[in-house]
Amino acid sequence: MKDEQAPQTPQNSERVTVLGGGSFGLAMASILGKKKYPVKILVRTQDAMDSINIHHRSSTYLKDVTLPDSVTATCDKEEALKDATLIIHAVPVQYSRKFLKEMAPYVPKDCPVICTSKGIETGTLCLMQDILREELGDSRDYAFLSGPSFAREIAVGLATAVVVASQSDTLTNRAAEIFGCENFRVFTSKDVIGVEIGGAVKNVIAIAAGMCEGLGLGTNAVAGLVTRGCLEMQTLARAVGASPSTLMGLSGVGDTFGTCFGPLSRNRNLGIRLGQGEKLEDILSSSTEVAEGYATALSLVEFLLTKMPRSFRMDLKFPILFGVAEVLKGERSPREGMKDLMLMPIR
Ligand SMILES: NC(=O)c1ccc[n+]([C@@H]2O[C@H](COP(=O)([O-])OP(=O)(O)OC[C@H]3O[C@@H](n4cnc5c(N)ncnc54)[C@H](O)[C@@H]3O)[C@@H](O)[C@H]2O)c1
Ligand SMILES: O=P(O)(O)OC[C@H](O)CO
Numbered sequence: 001m002k003d004e005q006a007p008q009t010p011q012n013s014e015r016v017t018v019l020g021g022g023s024f025g026l027a028m029a030s031i032l033g034k035k036k037y038p039v040k041i042l043v044r045t046q047d048a049m050d051s052i053n054i055h056h057r058s059s060t061y062l063k064d065v066t067l068p069d070s071v072t073a074t075c076d077k078e079e080a081l082k083d084a085t086l087i088i089h090a091v092p093v094q095y096s097r098k099f100l101k102e103m104a105p106y107v108p109k110d111c112p113v114i115c116t117s118k119g120i121e122t123g124t125l126c127l128m129q130d131i132l133r134e135e136l137g138d139s140r141d142y143a144f145l146s147g148p149s150f151a152r153e154i155a156v157g158l159a160t161a162v163v164v165a166s167q168s169d170t171l172t173n174r175a176a177e178i179f180g181c182e183n184f185r186v187f188t189s190k191d192v193i194g195v196e197i198g199g200a201v202k203n204v205i206a207i208a209a210g211m212c213e214g215l216g217l218g219t220n221a222v223a224g225l226v227t228r229g230c231l232e233m234q235t236l237a238r239a240v241g242a243s244p245s246t247l248m249g250l251s252g253v254g255d256t257f258g259t260c261f262g263p264l265s266r267n268r269n270l271g272i273r274l275g276q277g278e279k280l281e282d283i284l285s286s287s288t289e290v291a292e293g294y295a296t297a298l299s300l301v302e303f304l305l306t307k308m309p310r311s312f313r314m315d316l317k318f319p320i321l322f323g324v325a326e327v328l329k330g331e332r333s334p335r336e337g338m339k340d341l342m343l344m345p346i347r
Pocket of ligand 1: 020021022023024025044061090091092093095099116117118119149150151152288289290292
């Protein structure tokens with residue numbers, strides 16, 4: 001493969017640290033490892049570390065994927081970060097603040113961070129851009145990678161296109177250069193808020209799409225719901241200053257389609273199981289992987305109620321986002337939620 005060529009200088013002086021040894025951290029490490037970049041993954045257990053260093057694969061996530069030789073793992077924060085020139089953050093949103101607080105003393109000054117996590121923090125209602133700045137400071141550059149990008153498909157080398165957004169053109173161009181290969185195409189953007197909102201909201205729409213599927217409602221219903229969900233996403237994004245065109249792109253409708261219709265989605269599968277009548281507690285306790293849409297659905301409703309101008313009734317403007325949260329809170333069943341959507345007053 002063409003991308004197995006070692007990159008030319010100055011890129012081969014790049015040393016990448018991936019924070020988080022879950023599915024997406026491994027996928028990121030896999031792409032960069034195939035391009036011969038030295039990659040260190042910070043993992044949480046000795047077992048996770050040994051498995052990657054000895055067997056070149058994770059014992060928990062994407063277990064059948066072999067990682068390139070240039071990918072190693074460590075449990076030691078200082079060892080992971082001391083000579084990093086680029087950090088990739090792949091820890092789920094709800095764990096990120098505590099995790100980053102512990103990392104902060106070890107993160108090299110000015111080392112840029114590319115964030116891949118998608119969601120809204122419960123309680124604070126922060127996006128990752130806020131969490132990162134609050135925990136790692138304002139002086140470094142941050143970028144946000146998003147789009148339809150299932151970890152497994154990336155790790156096995158299937159073609160994927162993503163967008164990386166940052167205020168820094170230098171960082172987006174660097175990300176495009178470092179990641180880009182025949183199987184991974186990076187587009188760039190300056191619309192950080194648009195890219196983050198798309199990545200967070202699509203997880204909630206995917207839960208709704210899964211519920212439709214689980215209820216056996218057919219293609220018409222799922223397609224109608226996803227389309228209306230995209231409209232809610234765009235309305236919200238515009239209200240917080242995002243560019244509408246961003247939401248028409250990879251991190252908006254692109255990721256929404258992938259997640260709502262793709263069999264690999266954890267969020268869609270959570271919705272399917274709810275639609276089939278399983279209890280939320282049982283679904284969450286039986287899942288080893290994180291479905292970000294659960295916490296984000298609850299945060300989103302609070303965000304809409306507290307941070308948006310109150311010129312109209314939010315639950316009528318965002319019926320799908322509110323409906324998903326109501327089902328997750330046990331206030332109505334998926335079937336009742338769907339019926340309410342169909343019988344909403346005409347406005
Ligand atoms: N998996 C995908 O296909 C995919 C694609 C794009 C973006 N993402 C995003 O990447 C982020 C990471 O997702 P993932 O799929 O790698 O998750 P995962 O469920 O595969 O792995 C979870 C990760 O979180 C770590 N973790 C668990 N509890 C923790 C804690 N208390 N503190 C610190 N770390 C903890 C685990 O060790 C593991 O590294 C998410 O925000 C997700 O939305 C995932
Ligand atoms: O498996 P999900 O639902 O977390 O989705 C993963 C990615 O965000 C798809 O782009």
